[in-house]
Amino acid sequence: MTAPDTEVPRFAVVGRVNKGKSSIVSTLAEDESVRIDPRPGTTTEIREYPVKVDGRTLFVLVDTPGFEDAPRALAWLRAREVSASERPARVAELVRGHEGTDDFVEERRLLAPILAGASVLYVVDGTKPFRPNYEAEMEILRWAGRPAMALVNRIGAGDHAAEWHRALGQYFHVVRDFDAHAATFEERLALLRAFRELRPEWRSAIDEALAALVAQRLxxxxxxxxxxxxxxxxxxxxxxxxxxxxxxxxxxxxxxxxxxxxxxxxxxxxxxxxxxxxxxxxxxxxxxxxxxxxxxxxxxxxxxxxxxxxxxSPGQLVAAGAIAGATVGGAIDAAVGGASLLAGTVLGGALGGGGALYGVGRRxxxxxxxxxxxxxxxxxxxxxxxxxxxxxxxxxxxGLxxxxxxxxxxxxxxxxxxxxxxxxxxxxxxxxxxxxxxxxxxxxxxxxxxxxxxxxxxxxxxxxxxxxxxxxxxxxxxxxxxxxxxxxxxxxx
Known part of the structure; x- marks a missing residue:
């Protein structure tokens, strides 16, 4: 039985502002309506993009605003830490306790779908160097306690992927390179396969999504x-x-x-x-x-x-024309039971080759x-x-x-x-x-x-x-x- 839309896998695409989150959503969802702008802060509200085939939702991508005050938010969490098992509850308290205030506005927005059950796609720009100040947002995501994957996106010409992999590997079970501007269909499927292993309860739904996407592509x-x-x-x-x-x-x-x-x-x-x-x-x-x-x-x-x-080329045209003419001529020979003594094949080949030579450059x-x-x-x-x-x-x-x-x-x-x-x-x-x-x-x-x-x-x-x-x-x-x-x-x- 197919799960309703509310129960399909959901992925919150999160990260710092202007690191390509919306680009990844656009490519994964095959949706050109996703707003993409090189200026920071383009995404200011949560937007959901369901991925559908034949009217059926396979999974949902949630585009989120970027982290803006992660170090202070992490400090708030650590000041209230009781035990590791209580960390997800502290994250929920951060979101609920600051509703209606101007504190941690972007953090609360991006954490809300994660607390509601979405898995995490954390996006960084692999063309820029890793900086220790990213650790605060990665630690907050770890506190949220949801299955998470890191994507090393590429926005510019630099290459700092190796250092990003070393850092991200300490916080995420799966780290993948993913160029949102050049990702292949197989690379998109690979992300789903990785989450199939990260979140066992989604395996059946993801298997169905993989099969549906391949069938659609065929x-x-x-x-x-x-x-x-x-x-x-x-x-x-x-x-x-x-x-x-x-x-x-x-x-x-x-x-x-x-x-x-x-x-x-x-x-x-x-x-x-x-x-x-x-x-x-x-x-x-x-x-x-x-x-x-x-x-x-x-x-x-x-x-x-x-x-x-x-x-x-002219030579290929002559050869193709001769062979094709002979093939059609052979069909004539077959139609008359060979009574033409293969004249159709010979004549067809000669006319085909000659016609190709005559019409080589006719535009x-x-x-x-x-x-x-x-x-x-x-x-x-x-x-x-x-x-x-x-x-x-x-x-x-x-023209041939x-x-x-x-x-x-x-x-x-x-x-x-x-x-x-x-x-x-x-x-x-x-x-x-x-x-x-x-x-x-x-x-x-x-x-x-x-x-x-x-x-x-x-x-x-x-x-x-x-x-x-x-x-x-x-x-x-x-x-x-x-x-x-x-x-x-x-x-x-």
Whole structure:
């Protein structure tokens, strides 16, 4: 039976002002509404942030104001100490006895949820040196008698983690490094696992929370694969038409059709990015690629620089096109029971490789005269004369590198999203060491499978079979599993 919200694990995030408490709450709760400000004293009231999956509260994070007068509060406690067993009662007396006064205001606020049963996440800044005056607040937390873990956060460029670990280890059973601006999903799970051992009565609830968070992450990854597959399927089957009655307006109307077509593809990519970000509860962040020599996510989809650093190389395109053409041709051979004497395979491979070579650098789609499928050229010209108008069509985009570049950008964006910590606001950089592209490093078999799907999508425009789109989603899901591996994933083959 699921415990009500009032009985779920609760964690009070405490520490001195401006040490990153709210940043840790934001990252752990995946909540960008948590107010974060480099100026001290941003958090002045207790705020609770329930972590929910499917409407069910798994645990609650309590953001608290910082210690301000810990040495005097500790002196007050020690003056009334009777025995170690009575220390939690003395802490409760400190809180109750000063209600309605101006004494120990911040200490009383942050101690209240701890006395009510919350466990403690004590936060320090590991980029600043340890000072003995921190011992007073750590001692007060020890007096409170609740299970507690210390987190060494990183706010600046210094590194004093080792001395912090030596000091904190004397007061807390568990001490962990935790960078709120770069914490991974696995690091977040590790904190819960540690509390599972610290507080046995919470083990069942924490096990359920761990399972729910992993299941949610798996669903998000699957939904992202579906979204990226939809983006590629829509982009590779997008077609626009325009009928021009006035010959004098021909050039201008054709230019307008080209702009409309390419703008539609840009908008479709932007919509997919927003949807993927929403899957991971990202709303305010903007993404950039500081780790790359040349940015690829901010550049226009059809910019020359984008096409220089993303997608497949000319040699890879030719190979993928030839193999994919042969695969599709082989399907023709199979359909006729081999009566074609493998001509479909040979011809498909030749056309695929030749088409790839021809379309290697084609960044923009071209407008061409349109007519009903199967209408011969001379008859089509006669019909145009009778209609006294010309109909033009643009799409599907014929550039052989186009789907690979679109997929590369989607994978880079996905990588930025899944490694995004919610405490990081404004510009977000890709993980250190990120490469200019992903698809060029796919196995040959994966490229062959994807190229065959791309070819079938183009041939099936504007309404390809659902089975082709599903095959694309499965292929992308396997790639995303390597970008964001999760507990329970099958071992890589």
């Amino acid at each position: 669903r998000r990854r699957a939904d992202a694969a579906a979204e990226i597959a939809d983006l590629l399927a829509d982009a590779l089957t997008h077609v626009e038409e325009l009928t021009v009655a006035d010959p004098a307006a021909l050039r201008g109307e054709r230019d307008r059709l080209e702009r409309s077509f390419h703008d539609a593809l840009r908008a479709r990519e932007a919509r997919a990015r927003r949807r993927v970000e929403a899957l991971y509860a990202i709303g305010e962040a903007t993404f950039r690629e500081a780790a790359l020599e040349r940015p690829a996510l901010e550049k226009d989809l059809f910019a020359e620089e984008t096409w220089q650093i993303l997608g497949l 923009f789609a071209r407008v061409r005269p349109a007519g009903p499928p199967g209408v011969p050229g001379l008859l089509l010209d006669a019909r145009r004369l009778v209609a006294r108008g010309r109909t033009f069509r643009i799409g599907p985009h014929a 590198n186009f789907p690979w570049i679109l997929l590369d950008r989607a994978l880079l964006h996905y990588d930025a999203v899944v490694h995004h910590a919610h405490a990081r606001r404004g510009e977000v950089a890709l993980a250190s060491g990120a490469r200019a592209g992903v698809v060029a490093d796919l196995a040959r078999g994966e490229r062959r499978e994807l190229e065959a799907v791309f070819l079938r999508l183009r041939r099936g425009a504007p309404d390809p079979p659902r089975t082709v789109r599903d095959a694309l989603e499965r292929a992308i899901a396997r790639v995303l599993a390597r970008v964001d591996p999760l507990p329970g994933d099958p071992a890589p083959v």
